Structure formats: C-alpha cells, structure tokens
Amino acid sequence: MGDATESVRERTLSLLEEVCGDPAVRDHLDDDLFELGLLDSMGAIELLVGIEDEFGVSIAPTEVPRSEMNTPNKIVAQVEGRA
Amino acid sequence: MGTSGNAVNVSGNALLEAVERTATLEPGTPAFRASDGRVTSYGELWTLALDLAAGIHGHVAGKDPVIVLGRKDARTVAAMLACLASGHAYAPVDADLPVARVRDIAGQMPYPTLLSTCPVPGSLREAIPACTMLDADSLTGGVIGVVPGRDAWVSGEETQYVIFTSGSTGRPKGIEVTADNVAAFMRWLVTFPVIRDGHRAFLDQAHYSFDLSEYELVGALATGGCLCAVEGAGDLDFAALFSTLAASGTEVWVSTPSFADLCLADPGFDERLLPNLGLFLFCGETLHHTTAEALRERFPRAIVANTYGPTESTVAVTYGEIGEVELADPAPLPVGWPRPGTELRIVDHETGEALPAGQTGEILICGDTVARGYYENPERTAEAFFETTLADGTPSRGYRTGDLGHLDAEGALHCEGRLDSLVKVSGYRIELTEIEGALEAIPGVEQAAVVPRESRGRTSSLSAYVVLDPAERSLMRDAEGARADFELSRILRAELARTLPAYMVPRRVRVIDEMPLTANEKVDRRALASRG
Numbered sequence: 001m002g003d004a005t006e007s008v009r010e011r012t013l014s015l016l017e018e019v020c021g022d023p024a025v026r027d028h029l030d031d032d033l034f035e036l037g038l039l040d041s042m043g044a045i046e047l048l049v050g051i052e053d054e055f056g057v058s059i060a061p062t063e064v065p066r067s068e069m070n071t072p073n074k075i076v077a078q079v080e081g082r083a
Numbered sequence: 084m085g086t087s088g089n090a091v092n093v094s095g096n097a098l099l100e101a102v103e104r105t106a107t108l109e110p111g112t113p114a115f116r117a118s119d120g121r122v123t124s125y126g127e128l129w130t131l132a133l134d135l136a137a138g139i140h141g142h143v144a145g146k147d148p149v150i151v152l153g154r155k156d157a158r159t160v161a162a163m164l165a166c167l168a169s170g171h172a173y174a175p176v177d178a179d180l181p182v183a184r185v186r187d188i189a190g191q192m193p194y195p196t197l198l199s200t201c202p203v204p205g206s207l208r209e210a211i212p213a214c215t216m217l218d219a220d221s222l223t224g225g226v227i228g229v230v231p232g233r234d235a236w237v238s239g240e241e242t243q244y245v246i247f248t249s250g251s252t253g254r255p256k257g258i259e260v261t262a263d264n265v266a267a268f269m270r271w272l273v274t275f276p277v278i279r280d281g282h283r284a285f286l287d288q289a290h291y292s293f294d295l296s297e298y299e300l301v302g303a304l305a306t307g308g309c310l311c312a313v314e315g316a317g318d319l320d321f322a323a324l325f326s327t328l329a330a331s332g333t334e335v336w337v338s339t340p341s342f343a344d345l346c347l348a349d350p351g352f353d354e355r356l357l358p359n360l361g362l363f364l365f366c367g368e369t370l371h372h373t374t375a376e377a378l379r380e381r382f383p384r385a386i387v388a389n390t391y392g393p394t395e396s397t398v399a400v401t402y403g404e405i406g407e408v409e410l411a412d413p414a415p416l417p418v419g420w421p422r423p424g425t426e427l428r429i430v431d432h433e434t435g436e437a438l439p440a441g442q443t444g445e446i447l448i449c450g451d452t453v454a455r456g457y458y459e460n461p462e463r464t465a466e467a468f469f470e471t472t473l474a475d476g477t478p479s480r481g482y483r484t485g486d487l488g489h490l491d492a493e494g495a496l497h498c499e500g501r502l503d504s505l506v507k508v509s510g511y512r513i514e515l516t517e518i519e520g521a522l523e524a525i526p527g528v529e530q531a532a533v534v535p536r537e538s539r540g541r542t543s544s545l546s547a548y549v550v551l552d553p554a555e556r557s558l559m560r561d562a563e564g565a566r567a568d569f570e571l572s573r574i575l576r577a578e579l580a581r582t583l584p585a586y587m588v589p590r591r592v593r594v595i596d597e598m599p600l601t602a603n604e605k606v607d608r609r610a611l612a613s614r615g
Contacts, residue, residue, distance in 0.1 A: 020590070020591070021536065021544070021546060021590060021591040022569065022572070022591055024569035024572075027569070036573070037573065037576050037577075037588075037590075038590075040544075040590065041345060042341065042345070042509060042543060042544065043543075043544065043590060045344060045345050045348045046538055046543055048348050049348065049539075058350065060321075060349045060350055060351060061321035061348055061349045062321040062322050062325050062349050062351050065320070065321075065322065066320065
C-alpha cells in the first residue's frame with residue numbers, strides 16, 4: 001500500500017466522518033453504516049457527491065448496490081478502485 | 084354559515100365525480116400502476132371504492148374521519164375514495180409509522196376508526212384498543228352492504244382529508260382540508276401544461292400521509308390519468324428504482340427537490356430513461372439552481388415548475404416555470420405566481436401592516452383553498468387562521484403561514500425562510516421543538532436542542548445535542564468516553580424511533596456537557612450548528 005492509496009483512504013474516511021457527523025465511523029470499519037443509523041439515503045447521496053468533488057470519481061448508484069457500499073472499508077475500496 | 088371562501092362550488096365532491104365519470108365512460112383506462120407493474124383500471128378502482136364504502140357505511144356511524152393505513156397500493160387509493168363516498172374524511176397514515184405515532188393520531192379522535200390495506204401488527208392493535216379496526220380485504224370479501232348514495236358523499240365545507248404533521252407541542256397536528264378546498268385546487272391543477280391533455284402518467288412517490296401526494300392523486304384522478312407507484316426509494320436500491328421508473332413511462336413528475344437530487348446522483352437519470360416526461364412539479368422545499376439546471380440539461384424537452392404552499396392551503400397556491408431567465412439570476416428561485424382564487428399578502432409580522440413589493444415579511448394566504456383549521460384544536464386554529472375579504476369582495480379564509488418572503492415587481496413570490504423553528508428535511512415539515520420534547524421525555528436526558536445541518540446550501544439532516552442528568556452522565560460516560568457516547572447516541576436514536584417517524588429522528592445525537600447559551604440565556608443554536 002503506497003502513500004497515494006493511504007491518502008485516498010484517509011480522505012475518504014474524513015469525508016465519511018463529515019457526512020455521518022460522527023468520528024465513530026472509524027471504529028466501525030466493517031459494520032453496516034445504514035444499520036448503525038449513521039447513513040440514510042440522503043446521506044449516501046451526500047457522500048457520492050462529496051466523492052465526486054474530492055476525487056473527481058463518479059460512482060453511479062445504479063451500478064453499485066447498497067450491499068457493496070455499506071461499510072467504511074467497502075466505500076474506501078470503491079473509491080480506491082476508481083481513483 | 085355561508086360557504087366561506089368558495090362562491091362557485093356549493094356541494095358535491097369534484098374528485099369522486101371525476102373518478103366516476105372516467106370509470107363509467109372508459110372503465111378500461113389505467114388508474115393505478117403498482118411498482119410491480121400490476122395495473123388497476125378506473126372501472127376496477129371505482130368498483131372497489133364503492134364496495135369498501137358500503138363496508139364502511141355498515142360499520143361506522145357518523146361523519147368522523149377514518150384513518151387509512153397502507154402503502155402505495157390501488158386498494159389504499161380505493162380506501163381513501165371509499166371514505167369520501169361513505170361521508171368520512173380520510174386521514175392517511177403510512178404503514179411504516181411507529182405504533183406510538185399512530186396511537187397519538189387515533190387518540191385525538193373521539194371515535195377512532197382505522198381502515199387498513201396492509202397487515203396490522205399486533206402491537207398496533209394493542210396500542211389502540213378503543214379504535215374500530217377494519218381491513219379492506221375482509222370488508223370486500225364477505226356480504227356487500229348497501230352502497231351509500233351520492234347524498235352521503237363528503238361535500239362542500241365538510242372535511243375531505245386530515246393530514247397529520249409535526250406539531251410544536253409534541254403531538255402530531257391534524258390539518259382539515261375541505262371538499263370545496265380540493266375542488267378549488269383541482270380546477271387550477273387541471274389547467275397545468277401536460278396535465279390538461281388528460282390521460283397522463285403521474286409519478287406517485289410521496290407517501291400518502293404527506294400532502295404532496297395530493298398533487299398526483301387529484302391531478303391524475305381528475306383527468307383520467309394513471310398513478311405510477313414508486314416505493315422503496317429509501318432502501319437506495321437504485322437499480323430497482325430506475326427500472327420501475329423506466330417501466331412507468333412517467334409523464335408528470337411530482338416530488339420534492341430532494342427526491343430529484345437523489346435520482347440525479349445517477350447519470351442514468353435523463354430523457355432516455357423517461358422519454359415522455361413533460362412536466363416536473365416541485366413543492367415542499369426550496370428548489371435550488373443546481374437541481375433545476377441539471378434537470379433542464381438532462382430533460383431538455385420537459386418543463387421544470389416550482390410551486391409553493393403549506394398543507395393549510397391545500398397542497399400549493401403558486402406556480403412558476405423555471406427557465407433561462409430565472410436561472411440566470413443567482414438569487415433564490417421564485418416559487419411562482421398565485422393561482423386564481425388565491426391572494427397573497429406580505430405583512431410585517433409584528434404590526435400586521437401590509438408591505439409593498441420587494442419588502443420581506445410574513446406570507447399570508449387568502450382564498451378558496453385555505454383549510455378549515457387544525458383538527459380538534461380551536462385555539463391553534465384561531466391563532467393561525469382568520470376571516471377576511473378578497474379584493475373582489477368575496478368572503479374568504481386566510482392563513483398566517485409563518486413563512487417569510489416577498490413579492491417582486493411582477494407579482495412572483497420568493498420564499499426566504501421561517502419565522503419559527505419549523506424546518507424542512509427532504510420536504511417533510513418538522514417542528515424542532517417536537518423532537519426536543521421527545522428527547523427530554525427520555526429518562527436521563529436533562530436538556531436537548533436540535534439544529535438543522537446545512538450542506539451545499541440546503542438542510543441535509545438534523546443534529547441533536549443532549550445534556551444528561553449529572554447522575555446519568557457519570558454512570559454512562561466515565562467508563563469508556565467516546566465509545567460510550569456512540570453507544571449512547573444509538574440508544575437515544577432508537578428510543579426516538581419508537582415515537583417519531585423516521586424522518587424526524589436526527590441523523591446524529593451528540594452528548595455534550597452543557598448547553599451553550601447566548602447573552603440573553605437562550606440556547607445558542609448558532610454555536611451548536613457550527614459544531615457540525
């Protein structure tokens with residue numbers, strides 16, 4: 001894992017923390033954020049728009065089902081795979 | 084009493100008459116398309132409505148409202164029509180509402196009746212033991228009673244529906260809209276572009292408990308149009324959502340701007356998905372430039388229209404199309420011009436003095452769509468509603484919206500926020516004080532403040548700040564610090580979800596040591612909001 005990957009990971013987690021409004025996202029890297037109540041549908045859209053602004057990466061919700069973007073680690077992986 | 088606010092329509096029920104007309108003249112016309120593609124025709128819908136009306140008539144005396152509990156289902160639409168045809172107002176309640184919330188609604192009715200078109204959980208039955216429980220399937224499955232005649236229909240100044248919204252006192256507040264109000268709204272709605280062509284397909288996405296849905300219910304059913312149900316957008320299953328949308332062939336789009344933003348997040352939301360879309364109708368919250376611009380780009384042949392109105396004046400009272408000229412002005416988009424029959428007045432909130440064009444004040448709405456008032460609440464009704472006379476001498480009701488705005492030189496209305504603590508999140512009206520009250524009712528919570536959180540110029544979610552009782556605080560927090568705070572936040576949110584609808588539960592609940600106060604000892608909401 002190089003520095004560039006580290007930084008994408010860190011920036012994604014910061015963004016997630018901002019959208020969820022709770023640093024606890026970092027303690028729940030493999031937990032379902034929807035089940036934890038940290039993300040809802042509007043929050044998820046905020047996150048996608050934030051990812052596009054931050055990384056210039058566009059993730060179409062129709063292409064990525066919720067089950068592939070429901071934990072911090074999965075979200076980071078989606079961004080890393082595109083950035 | 085005269086027919087206050089409505090000189091044209093004296094009796095009858097315009098909506099039922101329109102449905103009956105289509106059901107008689109062209110019974111095969113599609114009236115409802117479920118999200119699984121199943122179509123119910125006008126003939127079927129009307130037959131079902133009359134069967135249910137006979138059942139209600141046989142079980143419920145008097146004219147009290149009937150709670151209709153259900154999802155997006157042709158039977159839910161039939162149940163609402165059946166209430167009207169048997170002389171009852173309907174109070175639409177979404178199937179996902181917490182039991183305690185339904186109990187708070189039923190508890191306001193002297194003789195509550197609940198008609199369900201979905202399974203009713205046992206916990207709900209137990210919570211409302213005094214409520215007469217009817218279910219659509221058994222009402223129509225057995226012996227059909229006497230179908231009530233037209234003279235039984237809800238008409239004139241009788242209440243057509245009661246919509247319950249967030250109330251500042253911690254109880255949901257019912258707004259009573261009359262048959263004449265709906266008839267007046269309908270006369271205007273059927274003149275809208277695309278809708279006036281008749282037989283159009285309408286997006287049916289907003290919950291029936293949210294009066295935005297009256298746009299498509301009245302718009303479609305008055306013109307032989309079809310309601311195209313979309314459910315489950317909250318699950319974020321975009322693939323399913325988009326395939327339902329594509330199959331619906333939607334021509335008239337009715338939603339909050341938030342729902343359009345959600346769809347716009349996917350590049351596949353454009354005119355290839357919905358090639359026949361001719362009109363976007365927005366209401367319920369601020370329409371932003373970015374949303375309108377994106378829609379005009381992706382749907383170059385569709386009209387984007389902004390509208391405005393509180394539930395207290397029947398869905399909407401202004402209409403304005405958003406084009407190049409409006410978008411070129413960076414100021415917030417106008418909400419349009421008042422409908423015929425509505426007069427808008429801008430007044431100084433303190434003195435009541437009328438303000439000229441260009442000046443900001445409280446928006447008063449006067450005219451034939453102003454509701455009867457708040458259900459079983461004469462005090463609140465007297466505070467917000469008043470009797471007045473329109474410019475042409477017609478007596479009418481008026482309503483103090485609590486919204487701030489101004490009229491421009493051309494007479495278009497511009498909205499500029501609220502006088503009180505009412506906020507809109509995804510179009511839902513929420514009294515912050517109601518959430519604060521619900522938090523403070525939880526044992527261990529000493530004080531709570533809820534503030535809207537802004538993102539990109541719009542209210543994206545709510546944040547709650549909670550101060551615990553000292554005893555509770557030492558018990559809960561000393562052990563594990565931040566980790567305990569997170570668990571506590573989860574517990575408080577789960578506790579709130581037991582009594583409040585999901586859209587009222589703040590996305591984040593933070594435990595703080597003490598409330599920041601302003602110089603005059605009030606909770607410093609600005610300081611809380613800046614904590615993010």
